Amino acid sequence: MIRSLILLAMLASVGPLAAQAPDTPAEADPAPDSPAPATRPASGELSAKVVSVAGPAQYLDTAKDNAEWQPLRQGQVLGGQVVIRTGFQARVELLLADRGSVVIEGVAKMGLSRLGKIGDQAQAEIGLKYGRIRAKVRPEAGPSDMEVTTPVATLSVRGSEADICYLVGNRALVKTRSGRWRISKRLGARREQTAGWVRRMMLLAGQSTDSKLQSPERLRLLLWDTELFDKFGITPVERMQMVSNGQGRRYGNAPPGRLLIAPTTDPPADPPSNRQPAHP
Amino acid sequence: MKRMHTMQWMLAGLLAAGLLAGGCQSSTMSIEGPGRTLPDDDGSPAFLDRVSSEPTVSENDAFRGLLMLVENEDATETFEDRVRALVDQGILPADWSYDADRPITRGRLAYMACQAADVDGGVMMHLVGPTRRYCLREARYLGLMSDGGTYGQVTGMEYLAVLTRLDVLRQTGQLPEILSTE
Numbered sequence: 001m002i003r004s005l006i007l008l009a010m011l012a013s014v015g016p017l018a019a020q021a022p023d024t025p026a027e028a029d030p031a032p033d034s035p036a037p038a039t040r041p042a043s044g045e046l047s048a049k050v051v052s053v054a055g056p057a058q059y060l061d062t063a064k065d066n067a068e069w070q071p072l073r074q075g076q077v078l079g080g081q082v083v084i085r086t087g088f089q090a091r092v093e094l095l096l097a098d099r100g101s102v103v104i105e106g107v108a109k110m111g112l113s114r115l116g117k118i119g120d121q122a123q124a125e126i127g128l129k130y131g132r133i134r135a136k137v138r139p140e141a142g143p144s145d146m147e148v149t150t151p152v153a154t155l156s157v158r159g160s161e162a163d164i165c166y167l168v169g170n171r172a173l174v175k176t177r178s179g180r181w182r183i184s185k186r187l188g189a190r191r192e193q194t195a196g197w198v199r200r201m202m203l204l205a206g207q208s209t210d211s212k213l214q215s216p217e218r219l220r221l222l223l224w225d226t227e228l229f230d231k232f233g234i235t236p237v238e239r240m241q242m243v244s245n246g247q248g249r250r251y252g253n254a255p256p257g258r259l260l261i262a263p264t265t266d267p268p269a270d271p272p273s274n275r276q277p278a279h280p
Numbered sequence: 281m282k283r284m285h286t287m288q289w290m291l292a293g294l295l296a297a298g299l300l301a302g303g304c305q306s307s308t309m310s311i312e313g314p315g316r317t318l319p320d321d322d323g324s325p326a327f328l329d330r331v332s333s334e335p336t337v338s339e340n341d342a343f344r345g346l347l348m349l350v351e352n353e354d355a356t357e358t359f360e361d362r363v364r365a366l367v368d369q370g371i372l373p374a375d376w377s378y379d380a381d382r383p384i385t386r387g388r389l390a391y392m393a394c395q396a397a398d399v400d401g402g403v404m405m406h407l408v409g410p411t412r413r414y415c416l417r418e419a420r421y422l423g424l425m426s427d428g429g430t431y432g433q434v435t436g437m438e439y440l441a442v443l444t445r446l447d448v449l450r451q452t453g454q455l456p457e458i459l460s461t462e
Protein backbone atom coordinates (compact mmCIF):
# COMPACT_ATOMS: atom_id res chain seq x y z
CA MET A 1 0.00 0.00 0.00
CA ILE A 2 2.73 2.39 0.96
CA ARG A 3 4.68 1.52 -2.19
CA SER A 4 1.65 2.22 -4.36
CA LEU A 5 1.11 5.56 -2.66
CA ILE A 6 4.73 6.58 -3.23
CA LEU A 7 4.45 5.52 -6.89
CA LEU A 8 1.30 7.58 -7.33
CA ALA A 9 2.93 10.59 -5.77
CA MET A 10 5.95 10.31 -8.11
CA LEU A 11 3.69 10.03 -11.11
CA ALA A 12 1.70 13.05 -10.01
CA SER A 13 4.84 15.14 -9.69
CA VAL A 14 6.24 14.10 -13.05
CA GLY A 15 2.91 14.46 -14.86
CA PRO A 16 2.82 18.25 -15.20
CA LEU A 17 6.42 18.33 -16.44
CA ALA A 18 5.59 15.78 -19.07
CA ALA A 19 2.51 17.75 -20.09
CA GLN A 20 4.54 20.97 -20.51
CA ALA A 21 7.26 19.38 -22.53
CA PRO A 22 5.59 19.59 -25.97
CA ASP A 23 4.76 23.29 -25.51
CA THR A 24 8.35 24.32 -24.85
CA PRO A 25 10.52 22.55 -27.36
CA ALA A 26 13.16 25.33 -27.51
CA GLU A 27 13.83 25.06 -23.82
CA ALA A 28 13.90 21.28 -23.85
CA ASP A 29 16.03 20.86 -26.95
CA PRO A 30 18.05 23.91 -27.86
CA ALA A 31 19.72 24.07 -31.21
CA PRO A 32 23.42 23.24 -31.02
CA ASP A 33 24.59 26.42 -32.87
CA SER A 34 22.45 28.92 -30.96
CA PRO A 35 24.13 30.89 -28.16
CA ALA A 36 23.39 30.10 -24.59
CA PRO A 37 20.19 31.64 -23.37
CA ALA A 38 20.90 34.88 -21.44
CA THR A 39 19.50 35.38 -18.02
CA ARG A 40 18.48 38.91 -19.02
CA PRO A 41 17.34 40.25 -22.34
CA ALA A 42 19.96 42.04 -24.35
CA SER A 43 20.23 45.78 -23.92
CA GLY A 44 17.89 47.62 -26.21
CA GLU A 45 17.38 51.15 -27.35
CA LEU A 46 14.35 52.99 -26.09
CA SER A 47 12.69 56.08 -27.42
CA ALA A 48 11.67 59.42 -26.00
CA LYS A 49 8.32 60.94 -26.79
CA VAL A 50 7.71 64.67 -26.97
CA VAL A 51 4.67 65.21 -24.77
CA SER A 52 4.36 68.94 -25.19
CA VAL A 53 6.18 71.82 -26.83
CA ALA A 54 5.62 75.49 -26.10
CA GLY A 55 7.73 78.22 -27.64
CA PRO A 56 10.70 77.84 -29.96
CA ALA A 57 12.52 74.51 -29.63
CA GLN A 58 14.76 72.57 -32.01
CA TYR A 59 16.38 69.15 -32.04
CA LEU A 60 19.35 67.55 -33.74
CA ASP A 61 19.48 63.83 -34.34
CA THR A 62 23.15 63.07 -33.75
CA ALA A 63 22.74 59.45 -34.78
CA LYS A 64 22.35 60.55 -38.40
CA ASP A 65 25.13 61.85 -40.56
CA ASN A 66 24.87 65.45 -41.75
CA ALA A 67 21.82 66.00 -39.62
CA GLU A 68 20.46 69.53 -39.29
CA TRP A 69 18.49 71.27 -36.63
CA GLN A 70 14.77 70.72 -36.98
CA PRO A 71 11.84 72.26 -35.14
CA LEU A 72 10.56 70.07 -32.35
CA ARG A 73 6.89 69.09 -32.51
CA GLN A 74 4.44 67.59 -30.09
CA GLY A 75 3.97 63.85 -30.35
CA GLN A 76 7.32 63.33 -32.02
CA VAL A 77 9.27 60.20 -31.11
CA LEU A 78 13.00 60.71 -30.71
CA GLY A 79 15.80 58.22 -30.61
CA GLY A 80 18.33 57.83 -27.88
CA GLN A 81 20.84 60.28 -29.31
CA VAL A 82 19.43 63.76 -29.75
CA VAL A 83 20.31 67.29 -28.74
CA ILE A 84 17.53 69.71 -27.89
CA ARG A 85 17.80 73.47 -27.53
CA THR A 86 15.10 75.91 -26.52
CA GLY A 87 14.60 79.65 -26.87
CA PHE A 88 12.84 82.30 -24.88
CA GLN A 89 9.54 81.43 -23.18
CA ALA A 90 9.89 77.83 -24.27
CA ARG A 91 9.04 74.63 -22.43
CA VAL A 92 9.44 71.08 -23.67
CA GLU A 93 8.34 67.93 -21.88
CA LEU A 94 9.87 64.59 -22.82
CA LEU A 95 8.70 61.17 -21.72
CA LEU A 96 11.64 58.81 -21.42
CA ALA A 97 10.33 55.32 -22.16
CA ASP A 98 7.48 55.68 -19.61
CA ARG A 99 9.97 55.43 -16.77
CA GLY A 100 10.77 59.08 -16.35
CA SER A 101 10.28 62.52 -17.79
CA VAL A 102 12.34 65.63 -18.40
CA VAL A 103 10.95 69.14 -18.61
CA ILE A 104 13.28 71.51 -20.46
CA GLU A 105 12.70 75.14 -19.62
CA GLY A 106 13.46 78.10 -21.86
CA VAL A 107 17.03 79.02 -22.84
CA ALA A 108 18.48 75.55 -22.40
CA LYS A 109 20.52 73.04 -24.35
CA MET A 110 20.35 69.40 -23.41
CA GLY A 111 21.62 66.24 -24.99
CA LEU A 112 20.31 62.72 -24.66
CA SER A 113 23.34 60.56 -25.16
CA ARG A 114 21.85 57.18 -24.30
CA LEU A 115 18.40 55.86 -23.63
CA GLY A 116 18.36 52.12 -23.32
CA LYS A 117 17.41 49.16 -21.24
CA ILE A 118 19.53 46.57 -19.52
CA GLY A 119 17.34 43.80 -18.24
CA ASP A 120 14.40 45.45 -16.57
CA GLN A 121 16.29 48.61 -15.77
CA ALA A 122 15.86 51.59 -18.06
CA GLN A 123 18.90 53.83 -18.28
CA ALA A 124 19.09 57.41 -19.45
CA GLU A 125 22.14 59.62 -19.76
CA ILE A 126 21.51 63.32 -20.12
CA GLY A 127 24.00 66.10 -20.66
CA LEU A 128 23.08 69.66 -19.77
CA LYS A 129 25.21 72.34 -21.41
CA TYR A 130 23.26 75.31 -20.08
CA GLY A 131 19.82 76.12 -18.80
CA ARG A 132 17.33 74.52 -16.47
CA ILE A 133 15.59 71.16 -16.56
CA ARG A 134 13.37 69.21 -14.23
CA ALA A 135 14.16 65.53 -14.20
CA LYS A 136 11.75 63.02 -12.77
CA VAL A 137 11.94 59.26 -12.45
CA ARG A 138 8.83 57.16 -11.86
CA PRO A 139 9.86 54.24 -9.66
CA GLU A 140 6.39 52.67 -9.84
CA ALA A 141 6.87 52.06 -13.58
CA GLY A 142 9.92 49.91 -13.02
CA PRO A 143 13.59 50.18 -12.14
CA SER A 144 15.41 52.97 -13.88
CA ASP A 145 18.65 54.84 -13.58
CA MET A 146 18.91 58.39 -14.78
CA GLU A 147 22.18 60.29 -14.89
CA VAL A 148 22.44 64.01 -15.56
CA THR A 149 25.86 65.41 -16.36
CA THR A 150 26.55 69.12 -16.13
CA PRO A 151 29.85 70.88 -16.82
CA VAL A 152 30.62 70.86 -13.09
CA ALA A 153 29.11 67.71 -11.61
CA THR A 154 27.22 64.51 -12.33
CA LEU A 155 23.89 63.67 -10.75
CA SER A 156 22.32 60.25 -10.65
CA VAL A 157 18.97 59.12 -9.39
CA ARG A 158 16.84 56.04 -9.05
CA GLY A 159 13.41 57.36 -8.26
CA SER A 160 12.99 61.02 -7.49
CA GLU A 161 12.48 64.49 -8.90
CA ALA A 162 14.74 67.52 -8.96
CA ASP A 163 15.36 70.86 -10.61
CA ILE A 164 18.79 71.04 -12.18
CA CYS A 165 20.21 74.29 -13.46
CA TYR A 166 23.60 75.16 -14.85
CA LEU A 167 24.21 78.84 -15.50
CA VAL A 168 27.34 80.89 -14.97
CA GLY A 169 27.14 82.78 -11.69
CA ASN A 170 24.29 80.65 -10.43
CA ARG A 171 24.24 79.79 -6.77
CA ALA A 172 22.36 76.50 -6.86
CA LEU A 173 23.05 73.60 -9.16
CA VAL A 174 20.32 71.26 -8.07
CA LYS A 175 17.29 71.38 -5.82
CA THR A 176 15.66 68.07 -5.10
CA ARG A 177 11.91 67.73 -4.89
CA SER A 178 11.58 64.11 -3.85
CA GLY A 179 13.71 61.05 -3.33
CA ARG A 180 17.47 60.94 -3.08
CA TRP A 181 20.06 62.16 -5.53
CA ARG A 182 23.69 61.17 -5.65
CA ILE A 183 26.00 63.92 -6.83
CA SER A 184 29.62 63.50 -7.73
CA LYS A 185 32.16 66.06 -8.82
CA ARG A 186 35.56 65.28 -10.22
CA LEU A 187 38.12 67.57 -8.62
CA GLY A 188 40.61 69.28 -10.86
CA ALA A 189 44.34 68.92 -10.87
CA ARG A 190 44.93 72.35 -9.39
CA ARG A 191 46.14 70.76 -6.20
CA GLU A 192 48.32 67.75 -6.60
CA GLN A 193 46.91 66.14 -3.48
CA THR A 194 43.36 66.08 -4.81
CA ALA A 195 44.00 65.42 -8.50
CA GLY A 196 41.71 62.73 -9.74
CA TRP A 197 39.62 62.68 -6.58
CA VAL A 198 35.86 62.60 -6.77
CA ARG A 199 33.74 64.41 -4.23
CA ARG A 200 30.38 62.81 -3.58
CA MET A 201 27.34 63.83 -1.64
CA MET A 202 23.76 62.71 -1.19
CA LEU A 203 20.82 65.10 -1.25
CA LEU A 204 17.45 64.42 0.32
CA ALA A 205 14.12 65.88 -0.72
CA GLY A 206 14.00 69.67 -0.50
CA GLN A 207 17.75 70.12 -0.27
CA SER A 208 19.95 71.92 -2.72
CA THR A 209 23.61 72.39 -3.44
CA ASP A 210 25.79 74.40 -5.75
CA SER A 211 28.58 73.70 -8.19
CA LYS A 212 31.08 73.40 -5.34
CA LEU A 213 28.87 70.79 -3.67
CA GLN A 214 28.53 72.85 -0.53
CA SER A 215 26.33 71.42 2.17
CA PRO A 216 22.63 72.33 1.99
CA GLU A 217 22.79 74.02 5.40
CA ARG A 218 25.63 76.26 4.33
CA LEU A 219 23.92 77.11 1.07
CA ARG A 220 20.74 77.97 2.93
CA LEU A 221 22.58 80.52 5.04
CA LEU A 222 24.03 82.09 1.92
CA LEU A 223 20.56 82.68 0.58
CA TRP A 224 19.75 85.14 3.34
CA ASP A 225 20.26 88.83 2.88
CA THR A 226 23.18 89.86 5.02
CA GLU A 227 23.35 93.35 3.56
CA LEU A 228 20.31 94.60 5.42
CA PHE A 229 22.26 96.28 8.21
CA ASP A 230 25.20 97.45 6.15
CA LYS A 231 24.20 100.36 3.95
CA PHE A 232 27.37 100.12 1.88
CA GLY A 233 26.93 96.47 1.16
CA ILE A 234 29.36 93.67 1.81
CA THR A 235 31.63 91.78 -0.50
CA PRO A 236 31.17 88.08 -1.28
CA VAL A 237 34.22 87.33 0.89
CA GLU A 238 32.65 89.16 3.82
CA ARG A 239 29.38 87.40 3.25
CA MET A 240 31.13 84.04 3.31
CA GLN A 241 32.96 85.10 6.48
CA MET A 242 29.66 85.87 8.18
CA VAL A 243 28.12 82.61 7.10
CA SER A 244 31.16 80.63 8.17
CA ASN A 245 31.67 82.27 11.53
CA GLY A 246 28.38 83.89 12.41
CA GLN A 247 25.89 81.19 11.48
CA GLY A 248 24.10 83.70 9.28
CA ARG A 249 23.56 86.28 11.98
CA ARG A 250 23.43 89.93 11.05
CA TYR A 251 25.28 92.90 12.44
CA GLY A 252 24.27 93.66 15.99
CA ASN A 253 22.42 90.36 16.31
CA ALA A 254 19.49 91.85 14.42
CA PRO A 255 16.51 89.70 13.47
CA PRO A 256 16.63 87.99 10.11
CA GLY A 257 15.80 90.18 7.17
CA ARG A 258 13.85 89.35 4.09
CA LEU A 259 14.77 86.76 1.53
CA LEU A 260 16.55 87.76 -1.63
CA ILE A 261 14.45 85.35 -3.59
CA ALA A 262 11.03 83.81 -3.58
CA PRO A 263 10.26 81.84 -0.41
CA THR A 264 10.93 78.16 -0.61
CA THR A 265 8.77 75.34 0.65
CA ASP A 266 11.03 74.86 3.64
CA PRO A 267 12.02 78.23 5.12
CA PRO A 268 15.39 78.42 6.81
CA ALA A 269 15.39 77.75 10.50
CA ASP A 270 16.39 80.45 12.97
CA PRO A 271 20.01 80.35 14.04
CA PRO A 272 20.63 78.57 17.30
CA SER A 273 20.37 80.88 20.28
CA ASN A 274 23.34 79.47 22.14
CA ARG A 275 25.88 80.81 19.68
CA GLN A 276 27.61 84.14 19.87
CA PRO A 277 27.08 86.76 17.16
CA ALA A 278 29.85 87.21 14.65
CA HIS A 279 29.99 90.98 15.01
CA PRO A 280 28.93 91.95 18.51
CA MET B 281 39.25 130.93 9.14
CA LYS B 282 37.92 133.48 6.68
CA ARG B 283 40.17 132.07 3.97
CA MET B 284 38.79 128.60 4.60
CA HIS B 285 35.27 129.91 4.32
CA THR B 286 36.04 131.56 0.98
CA MET B 287 37.59 128.39 -0.37
CA GLN B 288 34.53 126.41 0.55
CA TRP B 289 32.34 128.81 -1.35
CA MET B 290 34.61 128.65 -4.35
CA LEU B 291 34.54 124.89 -4.37
CA ALA B 292 30.79 124.83 -4.03
CA GLY B 293 30.49 127.29 -6.92
CA LEU B 294 32.74 125.21 -9.12
CA LEU B 295 30.80 122.09 -8.26
CA ALA B 296 27.49 123.74 -9.06
CA ALA B 297 28.83 125.08 -12.35
CA GLY B 298 30.11 121.66 -13.27
CA LEU B 299 26.80 120.04 -12.47
CA LEU B 300 24.90 122.67 -14.46
CA ALA B 301 27.20 122.33 -17.42
CA GLY B 302 26.99 118.56 -17.30
CA GLY B 303 23.24 118.59 -16.90
CA CYS B 304 22.63 120.98 -19.74
CA GLN B 305 25.03 119.32 -22.10
CA SER B 306 23.09 117.54 -24.79
CA SER B 307 25.07 114.61 -26.14
CA THR B 308 23.92 112.99 -29.34
CA MET B 309 23.85 109.35 -30.30
CA SER B 310 26.77 108.03 -32.32
CA ILE B 311 26.82 104.63 -33.99
CA GLU B 312 29.98 102.88 -35.17
CA GLY B 313 29.43 100.22 -37.80
CA PRO B 314 25.77 100.99 -38.43
CA GLY B 315 25.55 98.60 -41.37
CA ARG B 316 26.93 95.56 -39.54
CA THR B 317 24.83 92.46 -39.93
CA LEU B 318 24.76 89.20 -38.00
CA PRO B 319 24.61 85.53 -39.01
CA ASP B 320 21.14 84.42 -39.96
CA ASP B 321 20.22 82.64 -36.74
CA ASP B 322 17.23 80.38 -37.08
CA GLY B 323 15.26 81.71 -34.14
CA SER B 324 16.27 82.34 -30.56
CA PRO B 325 17.46 78.75 -29.85
CA ALA B 326 20.10 79.00 -32.56
CA PHE B 327 21.13 82.48 -31.50
CA LEU B 328 21.49 81.49 -27.85
CA ASP B 329 23.44 78.38 -28.80
CA ARG B 330 25.84 80.42 -30.91
CA VAL B 331 26.35 83.15 -28.30
CA SER B 332 26.95 80.62 -25.52
CA SER B 333 30.31 79.71 -27.03
CA GLU B 334 31.53 83.27 -27.49
CA PRO B 335 34.28 84.56 -25.17
CA THR B 336 32.74 88.04 -25.27
CA VAL B 337 29.43 89.32 -26.54
CA SER B 338 29.44 92.22 -28.96
CA GLU B 339 26.89 95.00 -28.71
CA ASN B 340 25.44 93.81 -31.98
CA ASP B 341 24.74 90.34 -30.57
CA ALA B 342 23.61 91.70 -27.21
CA PHE B 343 21.04 93.95 -28.83
CA ARG B 344 19.73 91.10 -30.98
CA GLY B 345 19.22 88.99 -27.86
CA LEU B 346 17.31 91.76 -26.12
CA LEU B 347 15.12 92.24 -29.18
CA MET B 348 14.38 88.51 -29.32
CA LEU B 349 13.50 88.56 -25.65
CA VAL B 350 11.23 91.57 -25.85
CA GLU B 351 9.67 91.09 -29.28
CA ASN B 352 10.12 87.31 -29.70
CA GLU B 353 12.09 87.94 -32.90
CA ASP B 354 14.72 90.18 -34.41
CA ALA B 355 13.14 91.66 -37.49
CA THR B 356 15.93 94.19 -38.01
CA GLU B 357 18.67 93.90 -40.59
CA THR B 358 21.54 96.10 -39.44
CA PHE B 359 23.10 97.25 -36.19
CA GLU B 360 21.64 100.71 -36.57
CA ASP B 361 18.16 99.25 -36.93
CA ARG B 362 18.63 97.33 -33.69
CA VAL B 363 19.80 100.40 -31.83
CA ARG B 364 16.89 102.45 -33.13
CA ALA B 365 14.40 99.73 -32.23
CA LEU B 366 15.69 99.45 -28.66
CA VAL B 367 15.90 103.23 -28.25
CA ASP B 368 12.28 103.50 -29.39
CA GLN B 369 11.28 101.00 -26.72
CA GLY B 370 13.18 102.88 -24.04
CA ILE B 371 15.57 100.02 -23.39
CA LEU B 372 18.56 101.98 -24.65
CA PRO B 373 19.16 105.71 -24.11
CA ALA B 374 19.41 108.01 -27.09
CA ASP B 375 22.59 109.75 -25.92
CA TRP B 376 25.01 106.86 -25.77
CA SER B 377 27.65 105.96 -28.29
CA TYR B 378 27.28 102.53 -29.83
CA ASP B 379 29.75 100.28 -31.57
CA ALA B 380 28.70 97.07 -33.31
CA ASP B 381 31.96 95.23 -32.65
CA ARG B 382 32.65 96.51 -29.15
CA PRO B 383 32.08 93.97 -26.37
CA ILE B 384 29.09 94.80 -24.22
CA THR B 385 29.97 95.87 -20.68
CA ARG B 386 28.27 94.67 -17.52
CA GLY B 387 26.99 98.17 -16.84
CA ARG B 388 25.32 98.46 -20.22
CA LEU B 389 23.84 94.99 -19.92
CA ALA B 390 22.52 95.83 -16.46
CA TYR B 391 20.98 99.04 -17.80
CA MET B 392 19.20 97.13 -20.57
CA ALA B 393 18.07 94.40 -18.18
CA CYS B 394 16.59 96.90 -15.74
CA GLN B 395 14.78 98.70 -18.52
CA ALA B 396 13.48 95.48 -20.06
CA ALA B 397 12.22 94.27 -16.69
CA ASP B 398 10.70 97.65 -15.73
CA VAL B 399 12.75 97.82 -12.56
CA ASP B 400 11.92 100.86 -10.46
CA GLY B 401 15.05 100.71 -8.39
CA GLY B 402 15.94 102.23 -5.07
CA VAL B 403 16.44 105.74 -3.79
CA MET B 404 19.48 106.56 -5.90
CA MET B 405 17.86 105.36 -9.11
CA HIS B 406 14.90 107.58 -8.35
CA LEU B 407 17.14 110.55 -7.63
CA VAL B 408 19.64 110.35 -10.47
CA GLY B 409 17.71 108.19 -12.90
CA PRO B 410 18.82 104.85 -14.34
CA THR B 411 22.57 104.82 -14.75
CA ARG B 412 24.87 101.92 -15.49
CA ARG B 413 26.29 101.99 -11.98
CA TYR B 414 23.00 101.89 -10.13
CA CYS B 415 21.36 99.55 -12.61
CA LEU B 416 24.18 97.08 -12.02
CA ARG B 417 23.69 97.36 -8.26
CA GLU B 418 19.96 96.89 -8.76
CA ALA B 419 20.51 93.90 -11.03
CA ARG B 420 22.76 92.32 -8.41
CA TYR B 421 20.21 93.05 -5.73
CA LEU B 422 17.46 91.39 -7.74
CA GLY B 423 19.66 88.41 -8.49
CA LEU B 424 19.79 89.06 -12.22
CA MET B 425 23.56 89.46 -12.39
CA SER B 426 26.46 88.29 -10.33
CA ASP B 427 29.24 90.42 -8.88
CA GLY B 428 31.59 92.33 -11.12
CA GLY B 429 32.64 95.79 -12.23
CA THR B 430 30.61 98.19 -14.35
CA TYR B 431 33.11 98.17 -17.18
CA GLY B 432 33.83 94.46 -17.13
CA GLN B 433 33.15 92.43 -20.23
CA VAL B 434 30.49 89.75 -20.43
CA THR B 435 31.13 86.23 -21.66
CA GLY B 436 28.61 84.36 -23.73
CA MET B 437 27.56 82.09 -20.89
CA GLU B 438 27.18 85.06 -18.52
CA TYR B 439 25.02 86.83 -21.07
CA LEU B 440 22.95 83.68 -21.42
CA ALA B 441 22.47 83.47 -17.68
CA VAL B 442 21.26 87.06 -17.50
CA LEU B 443 18.82 86.52 -20.35
CA THR B 444 17.52 83.34 -18.72
CA ARG B 445 16.79 85.11 -15.45
CA LEU B 446 15.35 88.09 -17.28
CA ASP B 447 13.06 85.82 -19.28
CA VAL B 448 11.72 84.18 -16.12
CA LEU B 449 11.41 87.50 -14.30
CA ARG B 450 9.39 89.02 -17.12
CA GLN B 451 7.06 86.03 -17.21
CA THR B 452 6.51 85.34 -13.52
CA GLY B 453 7.62 88.51 -11.75
CA GLN B 454 10.03 86.64 -9.50
CA LEU B 455 13.08 84.45 -9.67
CA PRO B 456 12.97 80.89 -8.33
CA GLU B 457 15.64 79.79 -5.93
CA ILE B 458 17.33 77.60 -8.49
CA LEU B 459 18.08 80.67 -10.63
CA SER B 460 19.46 82.96 -7.92
CA THR B 461 22.95 84.33 -8.32
CA GLU B 462 25.96 83.76 -6.08
